Amino acid sequence: MAEDEKKVIIQLENVVKFYDSNQVVKNLNLNIYEGEFITLLGPSGCGKTTTLRMIAGFEEVTQGKILLDGENVAGIPPYLRNVNTVFQSYALFPHMNLFDNVAFGLVEKRMKKAEIKEKVQEALEMVQLHGFEKRMPNQISGGQKQRIAIARALVNSPKVLLLDEPLGALDLKLRKQMQVELKHLQQKLGITFIYVTHDQEEALTMSDRIAIMNGGVMEQIGSAREIYERPRTKFVADFIGESNLMEAYITSLENDEVELTFEFGKAKARTKEFRMEEMVYISVRPEHFKCSREPVEGFSIVGIVKESIYVGATIKTTVELSNGQQIKITNFSEDEIYKDGEMVYLFWKEGKAVVLHTKEDILYDLIDDGSTAY
Amino acid sequence: MKKRYTTILFMVGPTAVWLFAFLLVPLLYSVAMSFATKGLYGGIEWIFYPNNYLDIFKLTYLAVALRSLRLAWDTSLVCLLISYPFAYILSKVSPKWKGLCMLLIMLPFWINGLIRLNGWANILRDTGIINHVLEYLGIIQKPLEMLYTEGAVLFGMVYAFFPFMVLPIHTSISKIDQNLLEAAQDLGANRVRTFLRVVLPLTVPGIFAGVIQVFIPSLGAFYISDIMGGGNSTYLGNLIKNQFLSARNWPLGAAFSVVLIIFTLIVMKLYTKVGSMEDMA
Numbered sequence: 001m002a003e004d005e006k007k008v009i010i011q012l013e014n015v016v017k018f019y020d021s022n023q024v025v026k027n028l029n030l031n032i033y034e035g036e037f038i039t040l041l042g043p044s045g046c047g048k049t050t051t052l053r054m055i056a057g058f059e060e061v062t063q064g065k066i067l068l069d070g071e072n073v074a075g076i077p078p079y080l081r082n083v084n085t086v087f088q089s090y091a092l093f094p095h096m097n098l099f100d101n102v103a104f105g106l107v108e109k110r111m112k113k114a115e116i117k118e119k120v121q122e123a124l125e126m127v128q129l130h131g132f133e134k135r136m137p138n139q140i141s142g143g144q145k146q147r148i149a150i151a152r153a154l155v156n157s158p159k160v161l162l163l164d165e166p167l168g169a170l171d172l173k174l175r176k177q178m179q180v181e182l183k184h185l186q187q188k189l190g191i192t193f194i195y196v197t198h199d200q201e202e203a204l205t206m207s208d209r210i211a212i213m214n215g216g217v218m219e220q221i222g223s224a225r226e227i228y229e230r231p232r233t234k235f236v237a238d239f240i241g242e243s244n245l246m247e248a249y250i251t252s253l254e255n256d257e258v259e260l261t262f263e264f265g266k267a268k269a270r271t272k273e274f275r276m277e278e279m280v281y282i283s284v285r286p287e288h289f290k291c292s293r294e295p296v297e298g299f300s301i302v303g304i305v306k307e308s309i310y311v312g313a314t315i316k317t318t319v320e321l322s323n324g325q326q327i328k329i330t331n332f333s334e335d336e337i338y339k340d341g342e343m344v345y346l347f348w349k350e351g352k353a354v355v356l357h358t359k360e361d362i363l364y365d366l367i368d369d370g371s372t373a374y
Numbered sequence: 375m376k377k378r379y380t381t382i383l384f385m386v387g388p389t390a391v392w393l394f395a396f397l398l399v400p401l402l403y404s405v406a407m408s409f410a411t412k413g414l415y416g417g418i419e420w421i422f423y424p425n426n427y428l429d430i431f432k433l434t435y436l437a438v439a440l441r442s443l444r445l446a447w448d449t450s451l452v453c454l455l456i457s458y459p460f461a462y463i464l465s466k467v468s469p470k471w472k473g474l475c476m477l478l479i480m481l482p483f484w485i486n487g488l489i490r491l492n493g494w495a496n497i498l499r500d501t502g503i504i505n506h507v508l509e510y511l512g513i514i515q516k517p518l519e520m521l522y523t524e525g526a527v528l529f530g531m532v533y534a535f536f537p538f539m540v541l542p543i544h545t546s547i548s549k550i551d552q553n554l555l556e557a558a559q560d561l562g563a564n565r566v567r568t569f570l571r572v573v574l575p576l577t578v579p580g581i582f583a584g585v586i587q588v589f590i591p592s593l594g595a596f597y598i599s600d601i602m603g604g605g606n607s608t609y610l611g612n613l614i615k616n617q618f619l620s621a622r623n624w625p626l627g628a629a630f631s632v633v634l635i636i637f638t639l640i641v642m643k644l645y646t647k648v649g650s651m652e653d654m655a
Contacts, residue, residue, distance in 0.1 A: 058556055078559040079567075085560045091553035095575045104571075108562035156561065 006033040009159060009192050010055060014064035017050055017216075024050050026216040028064070032160070032194060037186050039195045039203040042213035043239070048196045051213070052162050055194065057081050069159060079108075084153035085162040088169065090145045092137040098124070098148055099133035105156040123155040126185070143174045150185070160192045167202065179205050200240050204228070212236050234356050237283040244289065244327045245281045245356070250274050260355065263323055264301040269355045281356040286330040288352035291317065291338065292345045300345040303327060305338040319344060401635075408628035416622035426629035435613065435630075442610040445524075445599075446592035449531040450585045453539040456532070457584060461544035462573075479537050491530055491601045495521055498529075498602075522604035530602035531592055538591070539584035546580025547573070586645045590638050610634060 010032040017025035025047040032038055040048035053059040055066060057078035065072050073081060084105070092101050102123050106116045124130045127147035137145060146166060153161055163182075167175045183206045186193045197203055203210045204224040211221040212235070220232045231237035234245060248262035253276050260267045262282060274280060292300070303319035306326065315337055317329045327346060338344060411423040429435075464475055482490060497503055500517040508514045520526060550573060558568040596611030605612070610630070617627030 056556075056560060058559075077564070078556070079562045079564050083560075085557070087553050087557060089551065089553050091551065091557035093554060093557070093572060104558070104563075105561035108567060152561070 006036070008032070009034040009069055010194075011067040011070075012051075012064070013067070015051070015054065015061055015066060016063035017047070017054060017059065018062045024216050025054075028216075028218055030211060030218065030221070032192060034192055035190045036208045037183065037193045037195065037206055039197060039207040039210045040213055041197060041200060041203040041210050041239075043198055045215075046213040047216040048198075048213050049164055052085075052164055052194060052196050055160070056083060056085050056162050082158055083160045083162055084156050084158040085164065086146075086149050086153050086166045088165040090137075090149045090169075092145055092148055092152070094137055096137075097133065098129070098135050098137070098140070101137065101148060102152045102155055104152060109156075119155055123151040126154070127151045142170055143178065146170065146178060150182075154185075154189065154191070158191065160194060161186075163193060163195045165197050166195075168197075175202070182206060204240075212239065214239070230354055231283060231356065234281050234283070234358060237281075237354065237356055242286050242328055243283045244286065245283050246325070248280050248282050248355075250276055250278045250280060258355075264321070265299055267299070267353070273357075274355070279358050281358060283354045283356050284348045284352065286316075286328040287332075288349050289327060289329040290347050290349060291319070291329060291331065291336060292347070293338075293342070294345070296345050296347055298347070300347040303344055303346055305340055305342045305344055307340055308336075308338040310337060319346060404628045404631055407625055408632045410625045410628075412623045412625050416624070418624050423625065426625045427633075429626055430629055430633060438608050438613050439610060441607065442593055445528065445531065445609060446589050448528055449535060449592040450539075450589045452528065452532045453536050453588045454581065454585060457536060457539035457543055458577075458581075461540050461547055461580075464540070464544050465547040479540060483537070487534060488597060488601070491534070491598060494530065494533065495601050498526060521602065522606055524603065524607060526602040527599045527607070527609075530598040531595065534595070534598055535588040535592060538587040542583035542587065543577060543580040546577040546583075550576050582645055586641060590641065593638070594634060 008031045010030075012028050012030040012032075015025055015028040016023065024045075028047075028051065040051060042048050050059060054061050055068075055073075057073065057076060061074060065074060067073070068081065068083065092098075093104065096104070099120055102120045103116050106119060111119075120133075121130060124132065127150055129144060129147055129151070132140065132144070132148075137148070140148070146169075149166070166182075167178050170178060179202055182193075186206075195203075195206065204227075207224060209221060209223055210227050212219045212227060214235045220227060220236045222230075227236065228240055231240065231243070237243040237245065246262050246264075248260040248267070250258050251261040251266070252259035253274070256270050258269050258274055260269060260280065260282060267282065301321060303321045306318040306320050308315060308317040313332075315331045315333075317331060317336070317338055319327045319329060321327060329346070407418055408426055409422055409424055410418045411421040413419050464472065467475055498520040499505075500519070500521070502521070504520070505514070505517040509517065554572055554576075555568055558572045559565075563571060594611045594614075596609065596615045599605075599607070599609045599612055608616075614627050614630045614634070617623045617630065621627075
């Protein structure tokens with residue numbers, strides 16, 4: 001599906017949020033499409049929860065605007081917005097049984113009793129908790145509470161469901177199970193999910209698109225594959241998976257092709273995004289580095305093996321370069337276990353190295369195309 | 375094993391002695407006294423006389439009991455109506471100011487209650503400052519009768535017991551998870567609806583605790599009605615005090631005390647039931 005065919009359900013335009021003099025969200029621009037599962041991913045304090053709370057209406061936008069289905073929601077209180085939230089702490093009403101918890105929003109809508117009953121039953125069936133109507137929230141497990149919180153939000157048929165680290169309090173096994181269930185639920189209902197988490201694996205598992213946030217800035221947005229294979233900044237490369245970063249300079253700029261010079265030689269990249277003499281990083285994932293005992297044709301870097309560990313499915317090798325930098329390498333075959341102190345030639349698989357910006361000021365107005373060194 | 379017993383004895387012993395000497399003995403003594411006969415010139419004679427408990431049900435005494443119950447009820451109600459908004463605002467105050475607010479509530483308690491009440495009596499009396507100012511301004515021609523009225527007694531009671539209502543309600547409001555309020559708003563409830571459907575039900579235990587803590591002492595207090603009411607109307611507390619100090623009918627006073635204690639225990643029992651409801655929530 002082409003992007004322009006999809007309907008934009010939420011639009012963030014130059015959204016800025018200050019707490020006192022502290023800027024927690026900086027000039028955020030984001031289009032969220034109808035029916036997509038989008039994740040705001042980042043470490044704590046990156047502004048992801050604040051962004052979610054601004055959409056829900058719990059926080060005012062300092063500058064810029066948020067459009068919900070084309071309508072500017074500035075000044076509209078949370079109880080008049082057609083979005084619902086699943087809270088990290090579940091926030092089930094402790095004095096109400098599960099039926100009344102799920103029915104809460106419908107009662108506020110002055111819906112008829114028979115209709116409420118029908119809808120609540122449906123919602124409870126959807127989360128596989130029918131028959132639990134009379135239980136109190138303190139009589140069910142964490143996973144069940146989470147399901148009730150989801151049912152309580154979805155029963156209102158919101159345009160958008162906001163989820164604030166909803167699985168954070170569950171144990172690993174249950175979390176994995178709930179990830180799959182949530183994804184299936186979202187696909188079945190076709191409701192837009194905006195999901196906030198700091199867990200990269202969770203984001204990669206569930207999301208159609210991931211927006212990576214850091215220090216109030218959206219550093220990159222794209223599919224799991226785009227984010228992993230073509231990180232745009234040092235932060236993204238580091239935050240999602242592991243990365244080996246090497247400093248380099250842009251030394252030539254011709255049409256679409258740039259030349260990078262770094263300590264161990266020169267490399268070329270096809271990209272439009274960089275400036276002459278800009279300092280950049282060359283980023284190579286551990287699984288994209290190759291080792292050889294013999295000199296290889298073309299480009300390679302010489303290093304000394306520090307350790308090589310068998311960890312089951314893979315072999316993890318650390319190689320020290322002449323400048324002292326340690327390179328992490330993941331190999332998949334048994335015969336690539338190296339002895340400590342062995343000299344090796346390192347090179348990367350073609351098209352698998354990525355050039356990254358180092359400066360923040362380039363991050364605004366991201367354009368949707370990766371930059372790949374080869 | 376033996377060592378454990380000595381440890382337990384060492385830890386529990388002092389408390390046990392204290393409770394025995396200053397709670398159990400006087401209590402049993404009162405109960406025993408309530409079944410004794412009053413002495414000719416005060417004091418008691420140890421002759422079994424259960425009719426003290428029948429004497430309680432004299433019409434005049436019942437009127438006093440009813441008046442006391444009403445006063446205690448009114449006091450609780452007025453305290454509740456003032457305290458709830460007070461506690462609610464207090465829970466919204468930033469932590470920086472909250473300490474100060476708490477201090478201001480507790481501060482008067484560092485001064486003896488009798489002194490504070492006599493202060494109020496001075497302010498309210500016919501020749502007090504309020505009447506002086508109003509007369510000086512020409513708003514009234516003759517002093518307003520404020521002291522020695524039932525209203526003054528109620529005022530004194532509310533003044534004395536109000537903090538006992540504020541604190542438990544404040545505690546139960548503060549305990550409410552802020553997420554619950556956001557959840558209610560998220561689900562379409564405006565502020566008023568959020569208050570009615572979430573805040574109020576969750577603070578019922580606090581309200582009960584506050585009402586109990588005001589109602590029970592209100593029922594037995596005698597010095598407030600003495601000072602503020604000037605002895606114009608008698609309440610249970612005065613009645614018991616008078617049996618011991620003026621009427622010299624100690625057994626009847628003891629019987630009144632026992633009945634009041636039993637009544638209090640029943641109320642407390644009701645409260646613990648509400649308390650266990652709170653645990654469930």
